[in-house]
Amino acid sequence: MLRAASDCSALQGLCSCPQKVCIMNNSPLANSLSVSVRLYRVLLVAYPEKFREHYETQMVQVFRDSFREAYHCNGVPGAIDLWLHTFADLLVTALMERIMERSQYMFSPRVVLWGGVASVFSGMLWMMSASGGAAGVLALVLGLGGLAALYSRQAGQGGKLGLAGFALGIIGTVLVLAVLWWSSTIFSGPTYAIIHLRIERQPVLAGRAVLMGSLGLVTLGIGLALLGLASLRSKTLHRWRGLPLGLGLLNTIQGITIVLLAYEPLSQGRNFFDPWPPQGYALIATEFVLLGLGWIGLGTMLAIEAEAQVAQPPPASA
Secondary structure (H helix, E strand, C coil): HHHHHHHHHHHHHHHHCCCCCCCCCCCCCCHHHHHHHHHHHHHHHHHHHHHHHHHHHHHHHHHHHHHHHHHCCCCCCCCHHHHHHHHHHHHHHHHHHHHHHHHHCCCCCCHHHHHHHHHHHHHHHHHHHHHHCHHHHHHHHHHHHHHHHHHHHHCCHHHHHHHHHHHHHHHHHHHHHHHHHHHHHHHCCCCCCHHHHHHHHCCCHHHHHHHHHHHHHHCCCCCHHHHHHHHHHHCCCCCEEHHHHHHHHHHHHHHHHHHHHHHHHHHHHCCCCCCCCCCHHHHHHHHHHHHHHHHHHHHHHHHCCCCCCCCCCCCCCC
C-alpha cells in the first residue's frame, strides 16, 4: 500500500494533470503498459544495431514514462495519441538512421557514375511515359539511382538538409510506385476504353489514387529541391548547380497540375478523360518532356563530375 502511494506521488509529479486521481494497480494500466513496452521494443528493430546498443534502454524508459503520463492524464485516448505520434516519429527517424548507416558506402565515384547513367535512362523513359505504359514505372525506379548519385556527390557535406532531401525523394518515389501498382489491380484493362469505363464506375476511388500519386510526386519534388539546396550550399556541383533545385520544383508543379486536371473532376464523380481537354494533354506532355530533359541533364552532369574532387570546407578558425 505504501509502495502504491509513493508511485502515485511520483506520477503526479511527472503527469501534467495532477488534479486527476492516480491509482496504481495491476489493471488495466499495468497490462496496457506491459504490452505497449513489448511492442515498442519490437519496433525498435527498425533502427540500426549500433544505434540500439547506445539508445535502446533510454528510449524504452522514456516511452514507458510517457505512456504512464498519457494514460493517467487522458486514459485510453491519450495512450492512442501517444502511439500515433511515436509510430510516426519512429518511422521517419529509423529511416534516417538507416540511410546514415549506409551512406558511408555511398560516397564513392562509382555510385555517382552509375547513378548518373541511371538518371539519363530515367529521363528518356520520362519522355516516353507521356503516352502511358510501363515507362513511367521504370523511370521512377531508375530515378532512385539519380537520387543516390546526387546525394553521394555531396560526400557528406550536404548535412541534414541533404539527408532529408534524399529520404523524402525515396519516400515520394515509393509512394508513387505503390499507388501505380494498386491502381493497376483495379483500373487496368487491355484497352483504353475498358480503363475509362472502370474509372467511370469508380470515380471517387480513382480520385483518391490520383491524389495519393500526386502527393508522392510533390514529396519527390520537395526531396529533389532540398538536395538541390544542399548542393548549392556545399558547392559540390561544378556546373548547372541550380538544375537539381529546378528539377525538384518541376516535379512539384507536375503533382499539383495532376491534382487540378484529374482529381477535381474525379472527386465530383466525373471522368476527367471525358472529354479530355487538349490543353490539358499538351500541358502534361510538356511537363513530361521537361522532366525527361531535366533527369537527362542531371545524370549527364553527375556522370561527368563523378571523378571530380569535392572541395572540402575550410577548417573553423579558433
